[in-house]
Amino acid sequence: MNDNLLIKIPPRKSKSIFLEKNQKIKIINTHGTQVVDTWCFNQADIKEFMSMEHNRAVTSSIFPKEGEFLYTNKRQPILYILKDSSPGRHDTLIAACDTYRYKMLGCEEYHDNCTDNLMNTLDNLGFKSIECPSPLNLWMNIPVNIDGEVTFSPPLSTKNDYIIFEAKMDCILIMSVCPMDIVPINGEECIIKEIHYQLLSD
């Protein structure tokens, strides 16, 4: 596979990418500590999208792994995980951050958030009134203990860890560079950092 242009997504920002079936994209955790909230919609039917609750049921796991598909709310494969260089701890349990989350954490003014990033991106694409699906939170490290308690922990990934997805249908991939700087999901320093991606050619 040849590498195409490396494209940056700045801290706190989002980006939508139209992928054709079989097209591949490499998403790079440039600094190693950044969580990326990720959604994927069927281009032909925006009401079909990658769904964490359906995915867990199909794969019998809370962690998506290299060599596995990611499934939609119609239980169809929409992405395939061709390669994951990280320890494979990506979160499927936690909702995208939103204005309500930041208010609960004590923010009195507007805080950038992944839900608005998604909704604004969909809005710009001409899609309205769609609920925010539960995201695949790339590199977000949320251990679950035997009692079911979850912990918001720093990523286990390191600099330039990457994941390669192959589209299994024509789809729209949307990534949000998570602006959470209060709990340490984006590293102990709570500093939001840019990530990069590139489309791959066979």
Add this chain to the structure above:
Amino acid sequence: MNDNLLIKIPPRKSKSIFLEKNQKIKIINTHGTQVVDTWCFNQADIKEFMSMEHNRAVTSSIFPKEGEFLYTNKRQPILYILKDSSPGRHDTLIAACDTYRYKMLGCEEYHDNCTDNLMNTLDNLGFKSIECPSPLNLWMNIPVNIDGEVTFSPPLSTKNDYIIFEAKMDCILIMSVCPMDIVPINGEECIIKEIHYQLLSD
């Protein structure tokens, strides 16, 4: 609290109940082995509903417990768990069963399912085109091991175990007596059984 009329929900069927703020409902696992997919919507805004992914983020747990609230996609309390007589293993991870699930399990003909139960119920109430939120699956026992693998196991509840919810806003509670009879979430025998509920008076 006085007990009002005990009402049956037959196997594979669903029921919607309008609850006023502070109203209490007791849901009874009459035979002890039955899973009940449960949703709850804000009466004033059907786009606000009990959301498992938001709930896990607010409570830092995959298991809702007695003495805790259940939260909406706006991170507002919609239900309070006043009492839970069971060992407290209710699932928040797995999507409602649907036609796609039963096809994957080998069903060639239509199989009753919780997603259609919800959508038909909403339809009858005059609500259209709403996605099926990830349900609170009462008594559904889905252990998660240290590697993140989930198992579809029989309930830990026993005959007449019950849960009491108190509404924290005017809401619509929808329950579906899960028709899954292929994997043993409704007991090793895979026989779907009726449940009961009653509205409680202070």
